[in-house]
Amino acid sequence: MLKKERQALIIHRVNLHNKVLSSTLSHEINVSEDTIRRDLQELADEGKLIKVHGGALSRSFNNHFLPEYEIYSFSQKKAIAIKAISLIQDGMFILSSGGTTVIEMAKALPPQLKATFLSGSLPVLMEYMNHPNIDVIVIGDKLSKSSKITTGGDALQKIRQFRADLCFLGINAIDPQHGVTDNDWDVVQLKQAMIESAKKVVCLSIIEKVNTTQPIQVCPLNKIDILITESNPEDPRLRPYVNAGVRVI
Amino acid sequence: MLKKERQALIIHRVNLHNKVLSSTLSHEINVSEDTIRRDLQELADEGKLIKVHGGALSRSFNNHFLPEYEIYSFSQKKAIAIKAISLIQDGMFILSSGGTTVIEMAKALPPQLKATFLSGSLPVLMEYMNHPNIDVIVIGDKLSKSSKITTGGDALQKIRQFRADLCFLGINAIDPQHGVTDNDWDVVQLKQAMIESAKKVVCLSIIEKVNTTQPIQVCPLNKIDILITESNPEDPRLRPYVNAGVRVI
DNA sequence: CATTTGCTTGCAGGTTTTTGCAGGTTTTTA
DNA sequence: TAAAAACCTGCAAAAACCTGCAAGCAAATG
Numbered sequence: 001m002l003k004k005e006r007q008a009l010i011i012h013r014v015n016l017h018n019k020v021l022s023s024t025l026s027h028e029i030n031v032s033e034d035t036i037r038r039d040l041q042e043l044a045d046e047g048k049l050i051k052v053h054g055g056a057l058s059r060s061f062n063n064h065f066l067p068e069y070e071i072y073s074f075s076q077k078k079a080i081a082i083k084a085i086s087l088i089q090d091g092m093f094i095l096s097s098g099g100t101t102v103i104e105m106a107k108a109l110p111p112q113l114k115a116t117f118l119s120g121s122l123p124v125l126m127e128y129m130n131h132p133n134i135d136v137i138v139i140g141d142k143l144s145k146s147s148k149i150t151t152g153g154d155a156l157q158k159i160r161q162f163r164a165d166l167c168f169l170g171i172n173a174i175d176p177q178h179g180v181t182d183n184d185w186d187v188v189q190l191k192q193a194m195i196e197s198a199k200k201v202v203c204l205s206i207i208e209k210v211n212t213t214q215p216i217q218v219c220p221l222n223k224i225d226i227l228i229t230e231s232n233p234e235d236p237r238l239r240p241y242v243n244a245g246v247r248v249i
Numbered sequence: 250m251l252k253k254e255r256q257a258l259i260i261h262r263v264n265l266h267n268k269v270l271s272s273t274l275s276h277e278i279n280v281s282e283d284t285i286r287r288d289l290q291e292l293a294d295e296g297k298l299i300k301v302h303g304g305a306l307s308r309s310f311n312n313h314f315l316p317e318y319e320i321y322s323f324s325q326k327k328a329i330a331i332k333a334i335s336l337i338q339d340g341m342f343i344l345s346s347g348g349t350t351v352i353e354m355a356k357a358l359p360p361q362l363k364a365t366f367l368s369g370s371l372p373v374l375m376e377y378m379n380h381p382n383i384d385v386i387v388i389g390d391k392l393s394k395s396s397k398i399t400t401g402g403d404a405l406q407k408i409r410q411f412r413a414d415l416c417f418l419g420i421n422a423i424d425p426q427h428g429v430t431d432n433d434w435d436v437v438q439l440k441q442a443m444i445e446s447a448k449k450v451v452c453l454s455i456i457e458k459v460n461t462t463q464p465i466q467v468c469p470l471n472k473i474d475i476l477i478t479e480s481n482p483e484d485p486r487l488r489p490y491v492n493a494g495v496r497v498i
Numbered sequence: 499c500a501t502t503t504g505c506t507t508g509c510a511g512g513t514t515t516t517t518g519c520a521g522g523t524t525t526t527t528a
Numbered sequence: 529t530a531a532a533a534a535c536c537t538g539c540a541a542a543a544a545c546c547t548g549c550a551a552g553c554a555a556a557t558g
Contacts, residue, residue: 003516004301005268022534032518037535053525054534120387122371122378129371129397138369138399140389140407148378150387154407158389252506271544281508286545302515302544 001029007039014049014058021055079230080204081105083249084168087202087226090114092165095194097187098124098149099170101204109134118162120150120190144186151186159193167198171205173214176240179221181214191218202226210237221246250278256288257360257381263298263307264356264379265327270304297379307356308379325455325479330354332477332498333417333453339363341414344443346436347373347398348419350453358383367411369399369439393435400435408442416447420454422463425489428470430463440467449474456480459487470495 006029013020022040026033044051050059081104088094090113096102098121106117106127117128120139128136141155169191173181180203182188195201195218207229226247231238233248242248255278262269271289275282293300299308330353337343339362345351347370355366355376366377369388377385390404418440422430429452431437444450444467456478475496480487482497491497 002268002270002301002303002306004299004306033534034519034536035517038517120389122374122387125371125392126375129392129394136392136394138371138387138389138392140369140387140399140404143374143378143385143387145378145381145385150389154389158403282544283509283546284507287507 001031003039006031007043010036010039010056011043011048014056018058019055023054025055078104078108080206080228081108083228084202084204085109087166087200088113088115092116093162094118095159095162095164095167095198096124097121097169097191097194098147099172099204101170101206102168103127105168105204106131118159118164120155122148144184147184147187149187149190151190156189156193159190159197162197164194164198165200167194167201169194169201169203169218171203171209171218173209173212174203174205174227174241175211175213176221176244178213178217180218180224182216182218183214185216188216188218195219195223200225202228204228207231207235207237211240250280252288255280256292259285259288259305260292260297260379260381261360263305264376267307268304272304274304326350326353327357328479329453329455329477330357333451334358336415336451336475337362337364341365342411343367344408344411344413344416344447345373346370346418346440346443347396348421348453350419350455351417352376354417354453355380367408367413369404371397393433396433396436398436398439400439405438405442408439408446411446413443413447414449416443416450418443418450418452418467420452420458420467422458422461423452423454423476423490424460424462425470425493427462427466429467429473431465431467432463434465437465437467444468444472451475451477453477456484456486460489 009029010020010025013025022033022036026036040049040051040056043049044056047059050057080101084105085108092115094115094117096117096119098119102121102124106124109131111132114133116135116137118137118139119125119128120141122143125136125138128134139150139155139158141150141152144151169180171180172183175181182191201224203224203226205227210229221241221244224246226249227241228249229238233242238248258278259269259274271282271285274285289298289300289305292298293305296308298305326349329350333354334357341364343364343366345366345368347368351370351373355373358380360381363382365384365386367386367388368374368377369390371392374385374387377383388399388404388407390399390401393400418429420429421432424430431440450473452473452475454476459478470490470493473495475498476490477498478487482491487497
């Protein structure tokens with residue numbers, strides 16, 4: 001049995017019974033207790049469970065205080081996610097495209113948030129699905145394997161039916177002159193529809209993609225209300241956007 | 250054996266068993282372990298699987314954090330999946346509901362299969378998405394957190410637009426007298442719509458659920474064309490269905 | 499057709515990870 | 529408080545890993 005496999009089993013056991021004993025696990029999985037102990041230690045270091053003398057306990061079971069250590073290990077995309085989340089308020093209706101940045105945002109949504117999210121991106125939807133309080137609406141249509149979102153006339157039509165408070169776009173390229181650009185026609189169409197259906201358009205992008213271009217234009221700069229990167233708004237690379245009237249966070 | 254071919258085989262293996270060992274693969278395919286390792290590394294970079302020390306794990310394995318032997322009645326569901334797949338032919342248009350049995354089927358689809366699958370179940374769609382050749386159509390609507398499928402008028406309407414060759418239903422209860430029954434009104438509506446839109450209705454169920462009932466009727470027995478369980482068709486528990494004209498596999 | 503170019507593969511070597519065990523320490527419990 | 533259980537540290541063997549390299553092969557090029 002592979003190490004990771006074993007650790008996954010341990011976690012599952014912990015979540016199921018709220019506690020495990022090293023001796024039991026050792027006997028069941030047929031490895032030495034030392035190995036189990038080391039597994040428990042590693043999982044505890046990762047915050048997946050709480051190690052105690054003789055075994056381990058589930059974290060959710062006694063999560064009176066959830067350590068915030070993770071906040072310090074934020075990648076760039078998580079930093080963007082935090083800024084994006086600050087724009088969301090209870091009761092809002094929110095459109096979102098796909099992309100890893102948006103996935104990070106979905107992961108980082110505070111548990112008590114109550115809002116309605118709409119997307120056609122399967123990975124993003126999976127994250128929304130795990131959230132306890134938000135409502136999720138799936139945009140259906142043919143699934144594009146490459147971008148992992150639904151594309152087509154049905155999807156466009158459905159988006160146009162809505163009038164959202166916010167629209168989060170994970171973007172591939174942005175440039176003061178050409179605005180937001182992308183390289184997949186289907187995705188561009190979807191994003192355009194989302195922009196038209198939202199009161200406020202928020203673009204999420206790592207700073208690396210700022211001031212680059214792609215072949216197809218999604219929208220000019222004046223359609224964008226807010227631009228979020230992991231850098232701070234004074235970054236000279238972001239100056240042109242501030243000057244163009246975009247709110248940069 | 251070509252590289253792509255080998256990698257396709259590896260992916261299929263991973264999806265089928267949820268894990269692979271470098272040593273086993275090396276021995277089976279008759280290439281060096283280094284080559285296997287490089288394959289695993291590449292596939293991991295593409296996000297097709299998760300590489301670990303000693304081999305690789307399927308992505309859904311880590312997402313759901315359920316080792317295969319922990320999924321309720323895992324091997325039975327796998328057996329059902331294999332039988333179900335034998336009904337599928339290239340070019341078919343196939344409706345499918347949600348449920349772990351259907352997920353197993355999705356994982357076990359042969360890589361070269363070309364067909365169109367339609368579903369509203371997010372976990373099932375995730376599996377379909379990982380398949381290289383099939384077309385996937387997402388049924389959109391409000392997402393039900395409990396069942397992880399989309400439910401509502403839009404979903405129903407969309408299903409009714411189609412005319413599918415096959416419909417795979419993962420069912421919760423079946424009984425000679427009451428037919429297929431379930432306990433979630435939204436899910437029942439969806440299944441009914443799927444039944445009406447398909448030429449052939451195939452029910453997938455572990456034998457344990459056969460001859461049990463739930464509160465809400467999905468359909469009477471005469472709507473069902475094929476019933477698949479992990480048991481063989483001569484099982485006395487399946488006799489009533491054979492007598493009622495259902496094809497039992 | 500010959501050559502080049504680039505990809506793939508196996509292998510040699512050196513490194514890292516994993517695991518069980520021994521021996522000694524700490525914690526629990528009766 | 530003393531025995532038992534659990535723990536930690538260090539160690540060693542096996543397995544898995546990585547890096548660089550060269551032979552083999554295939555497609556592309558002149």
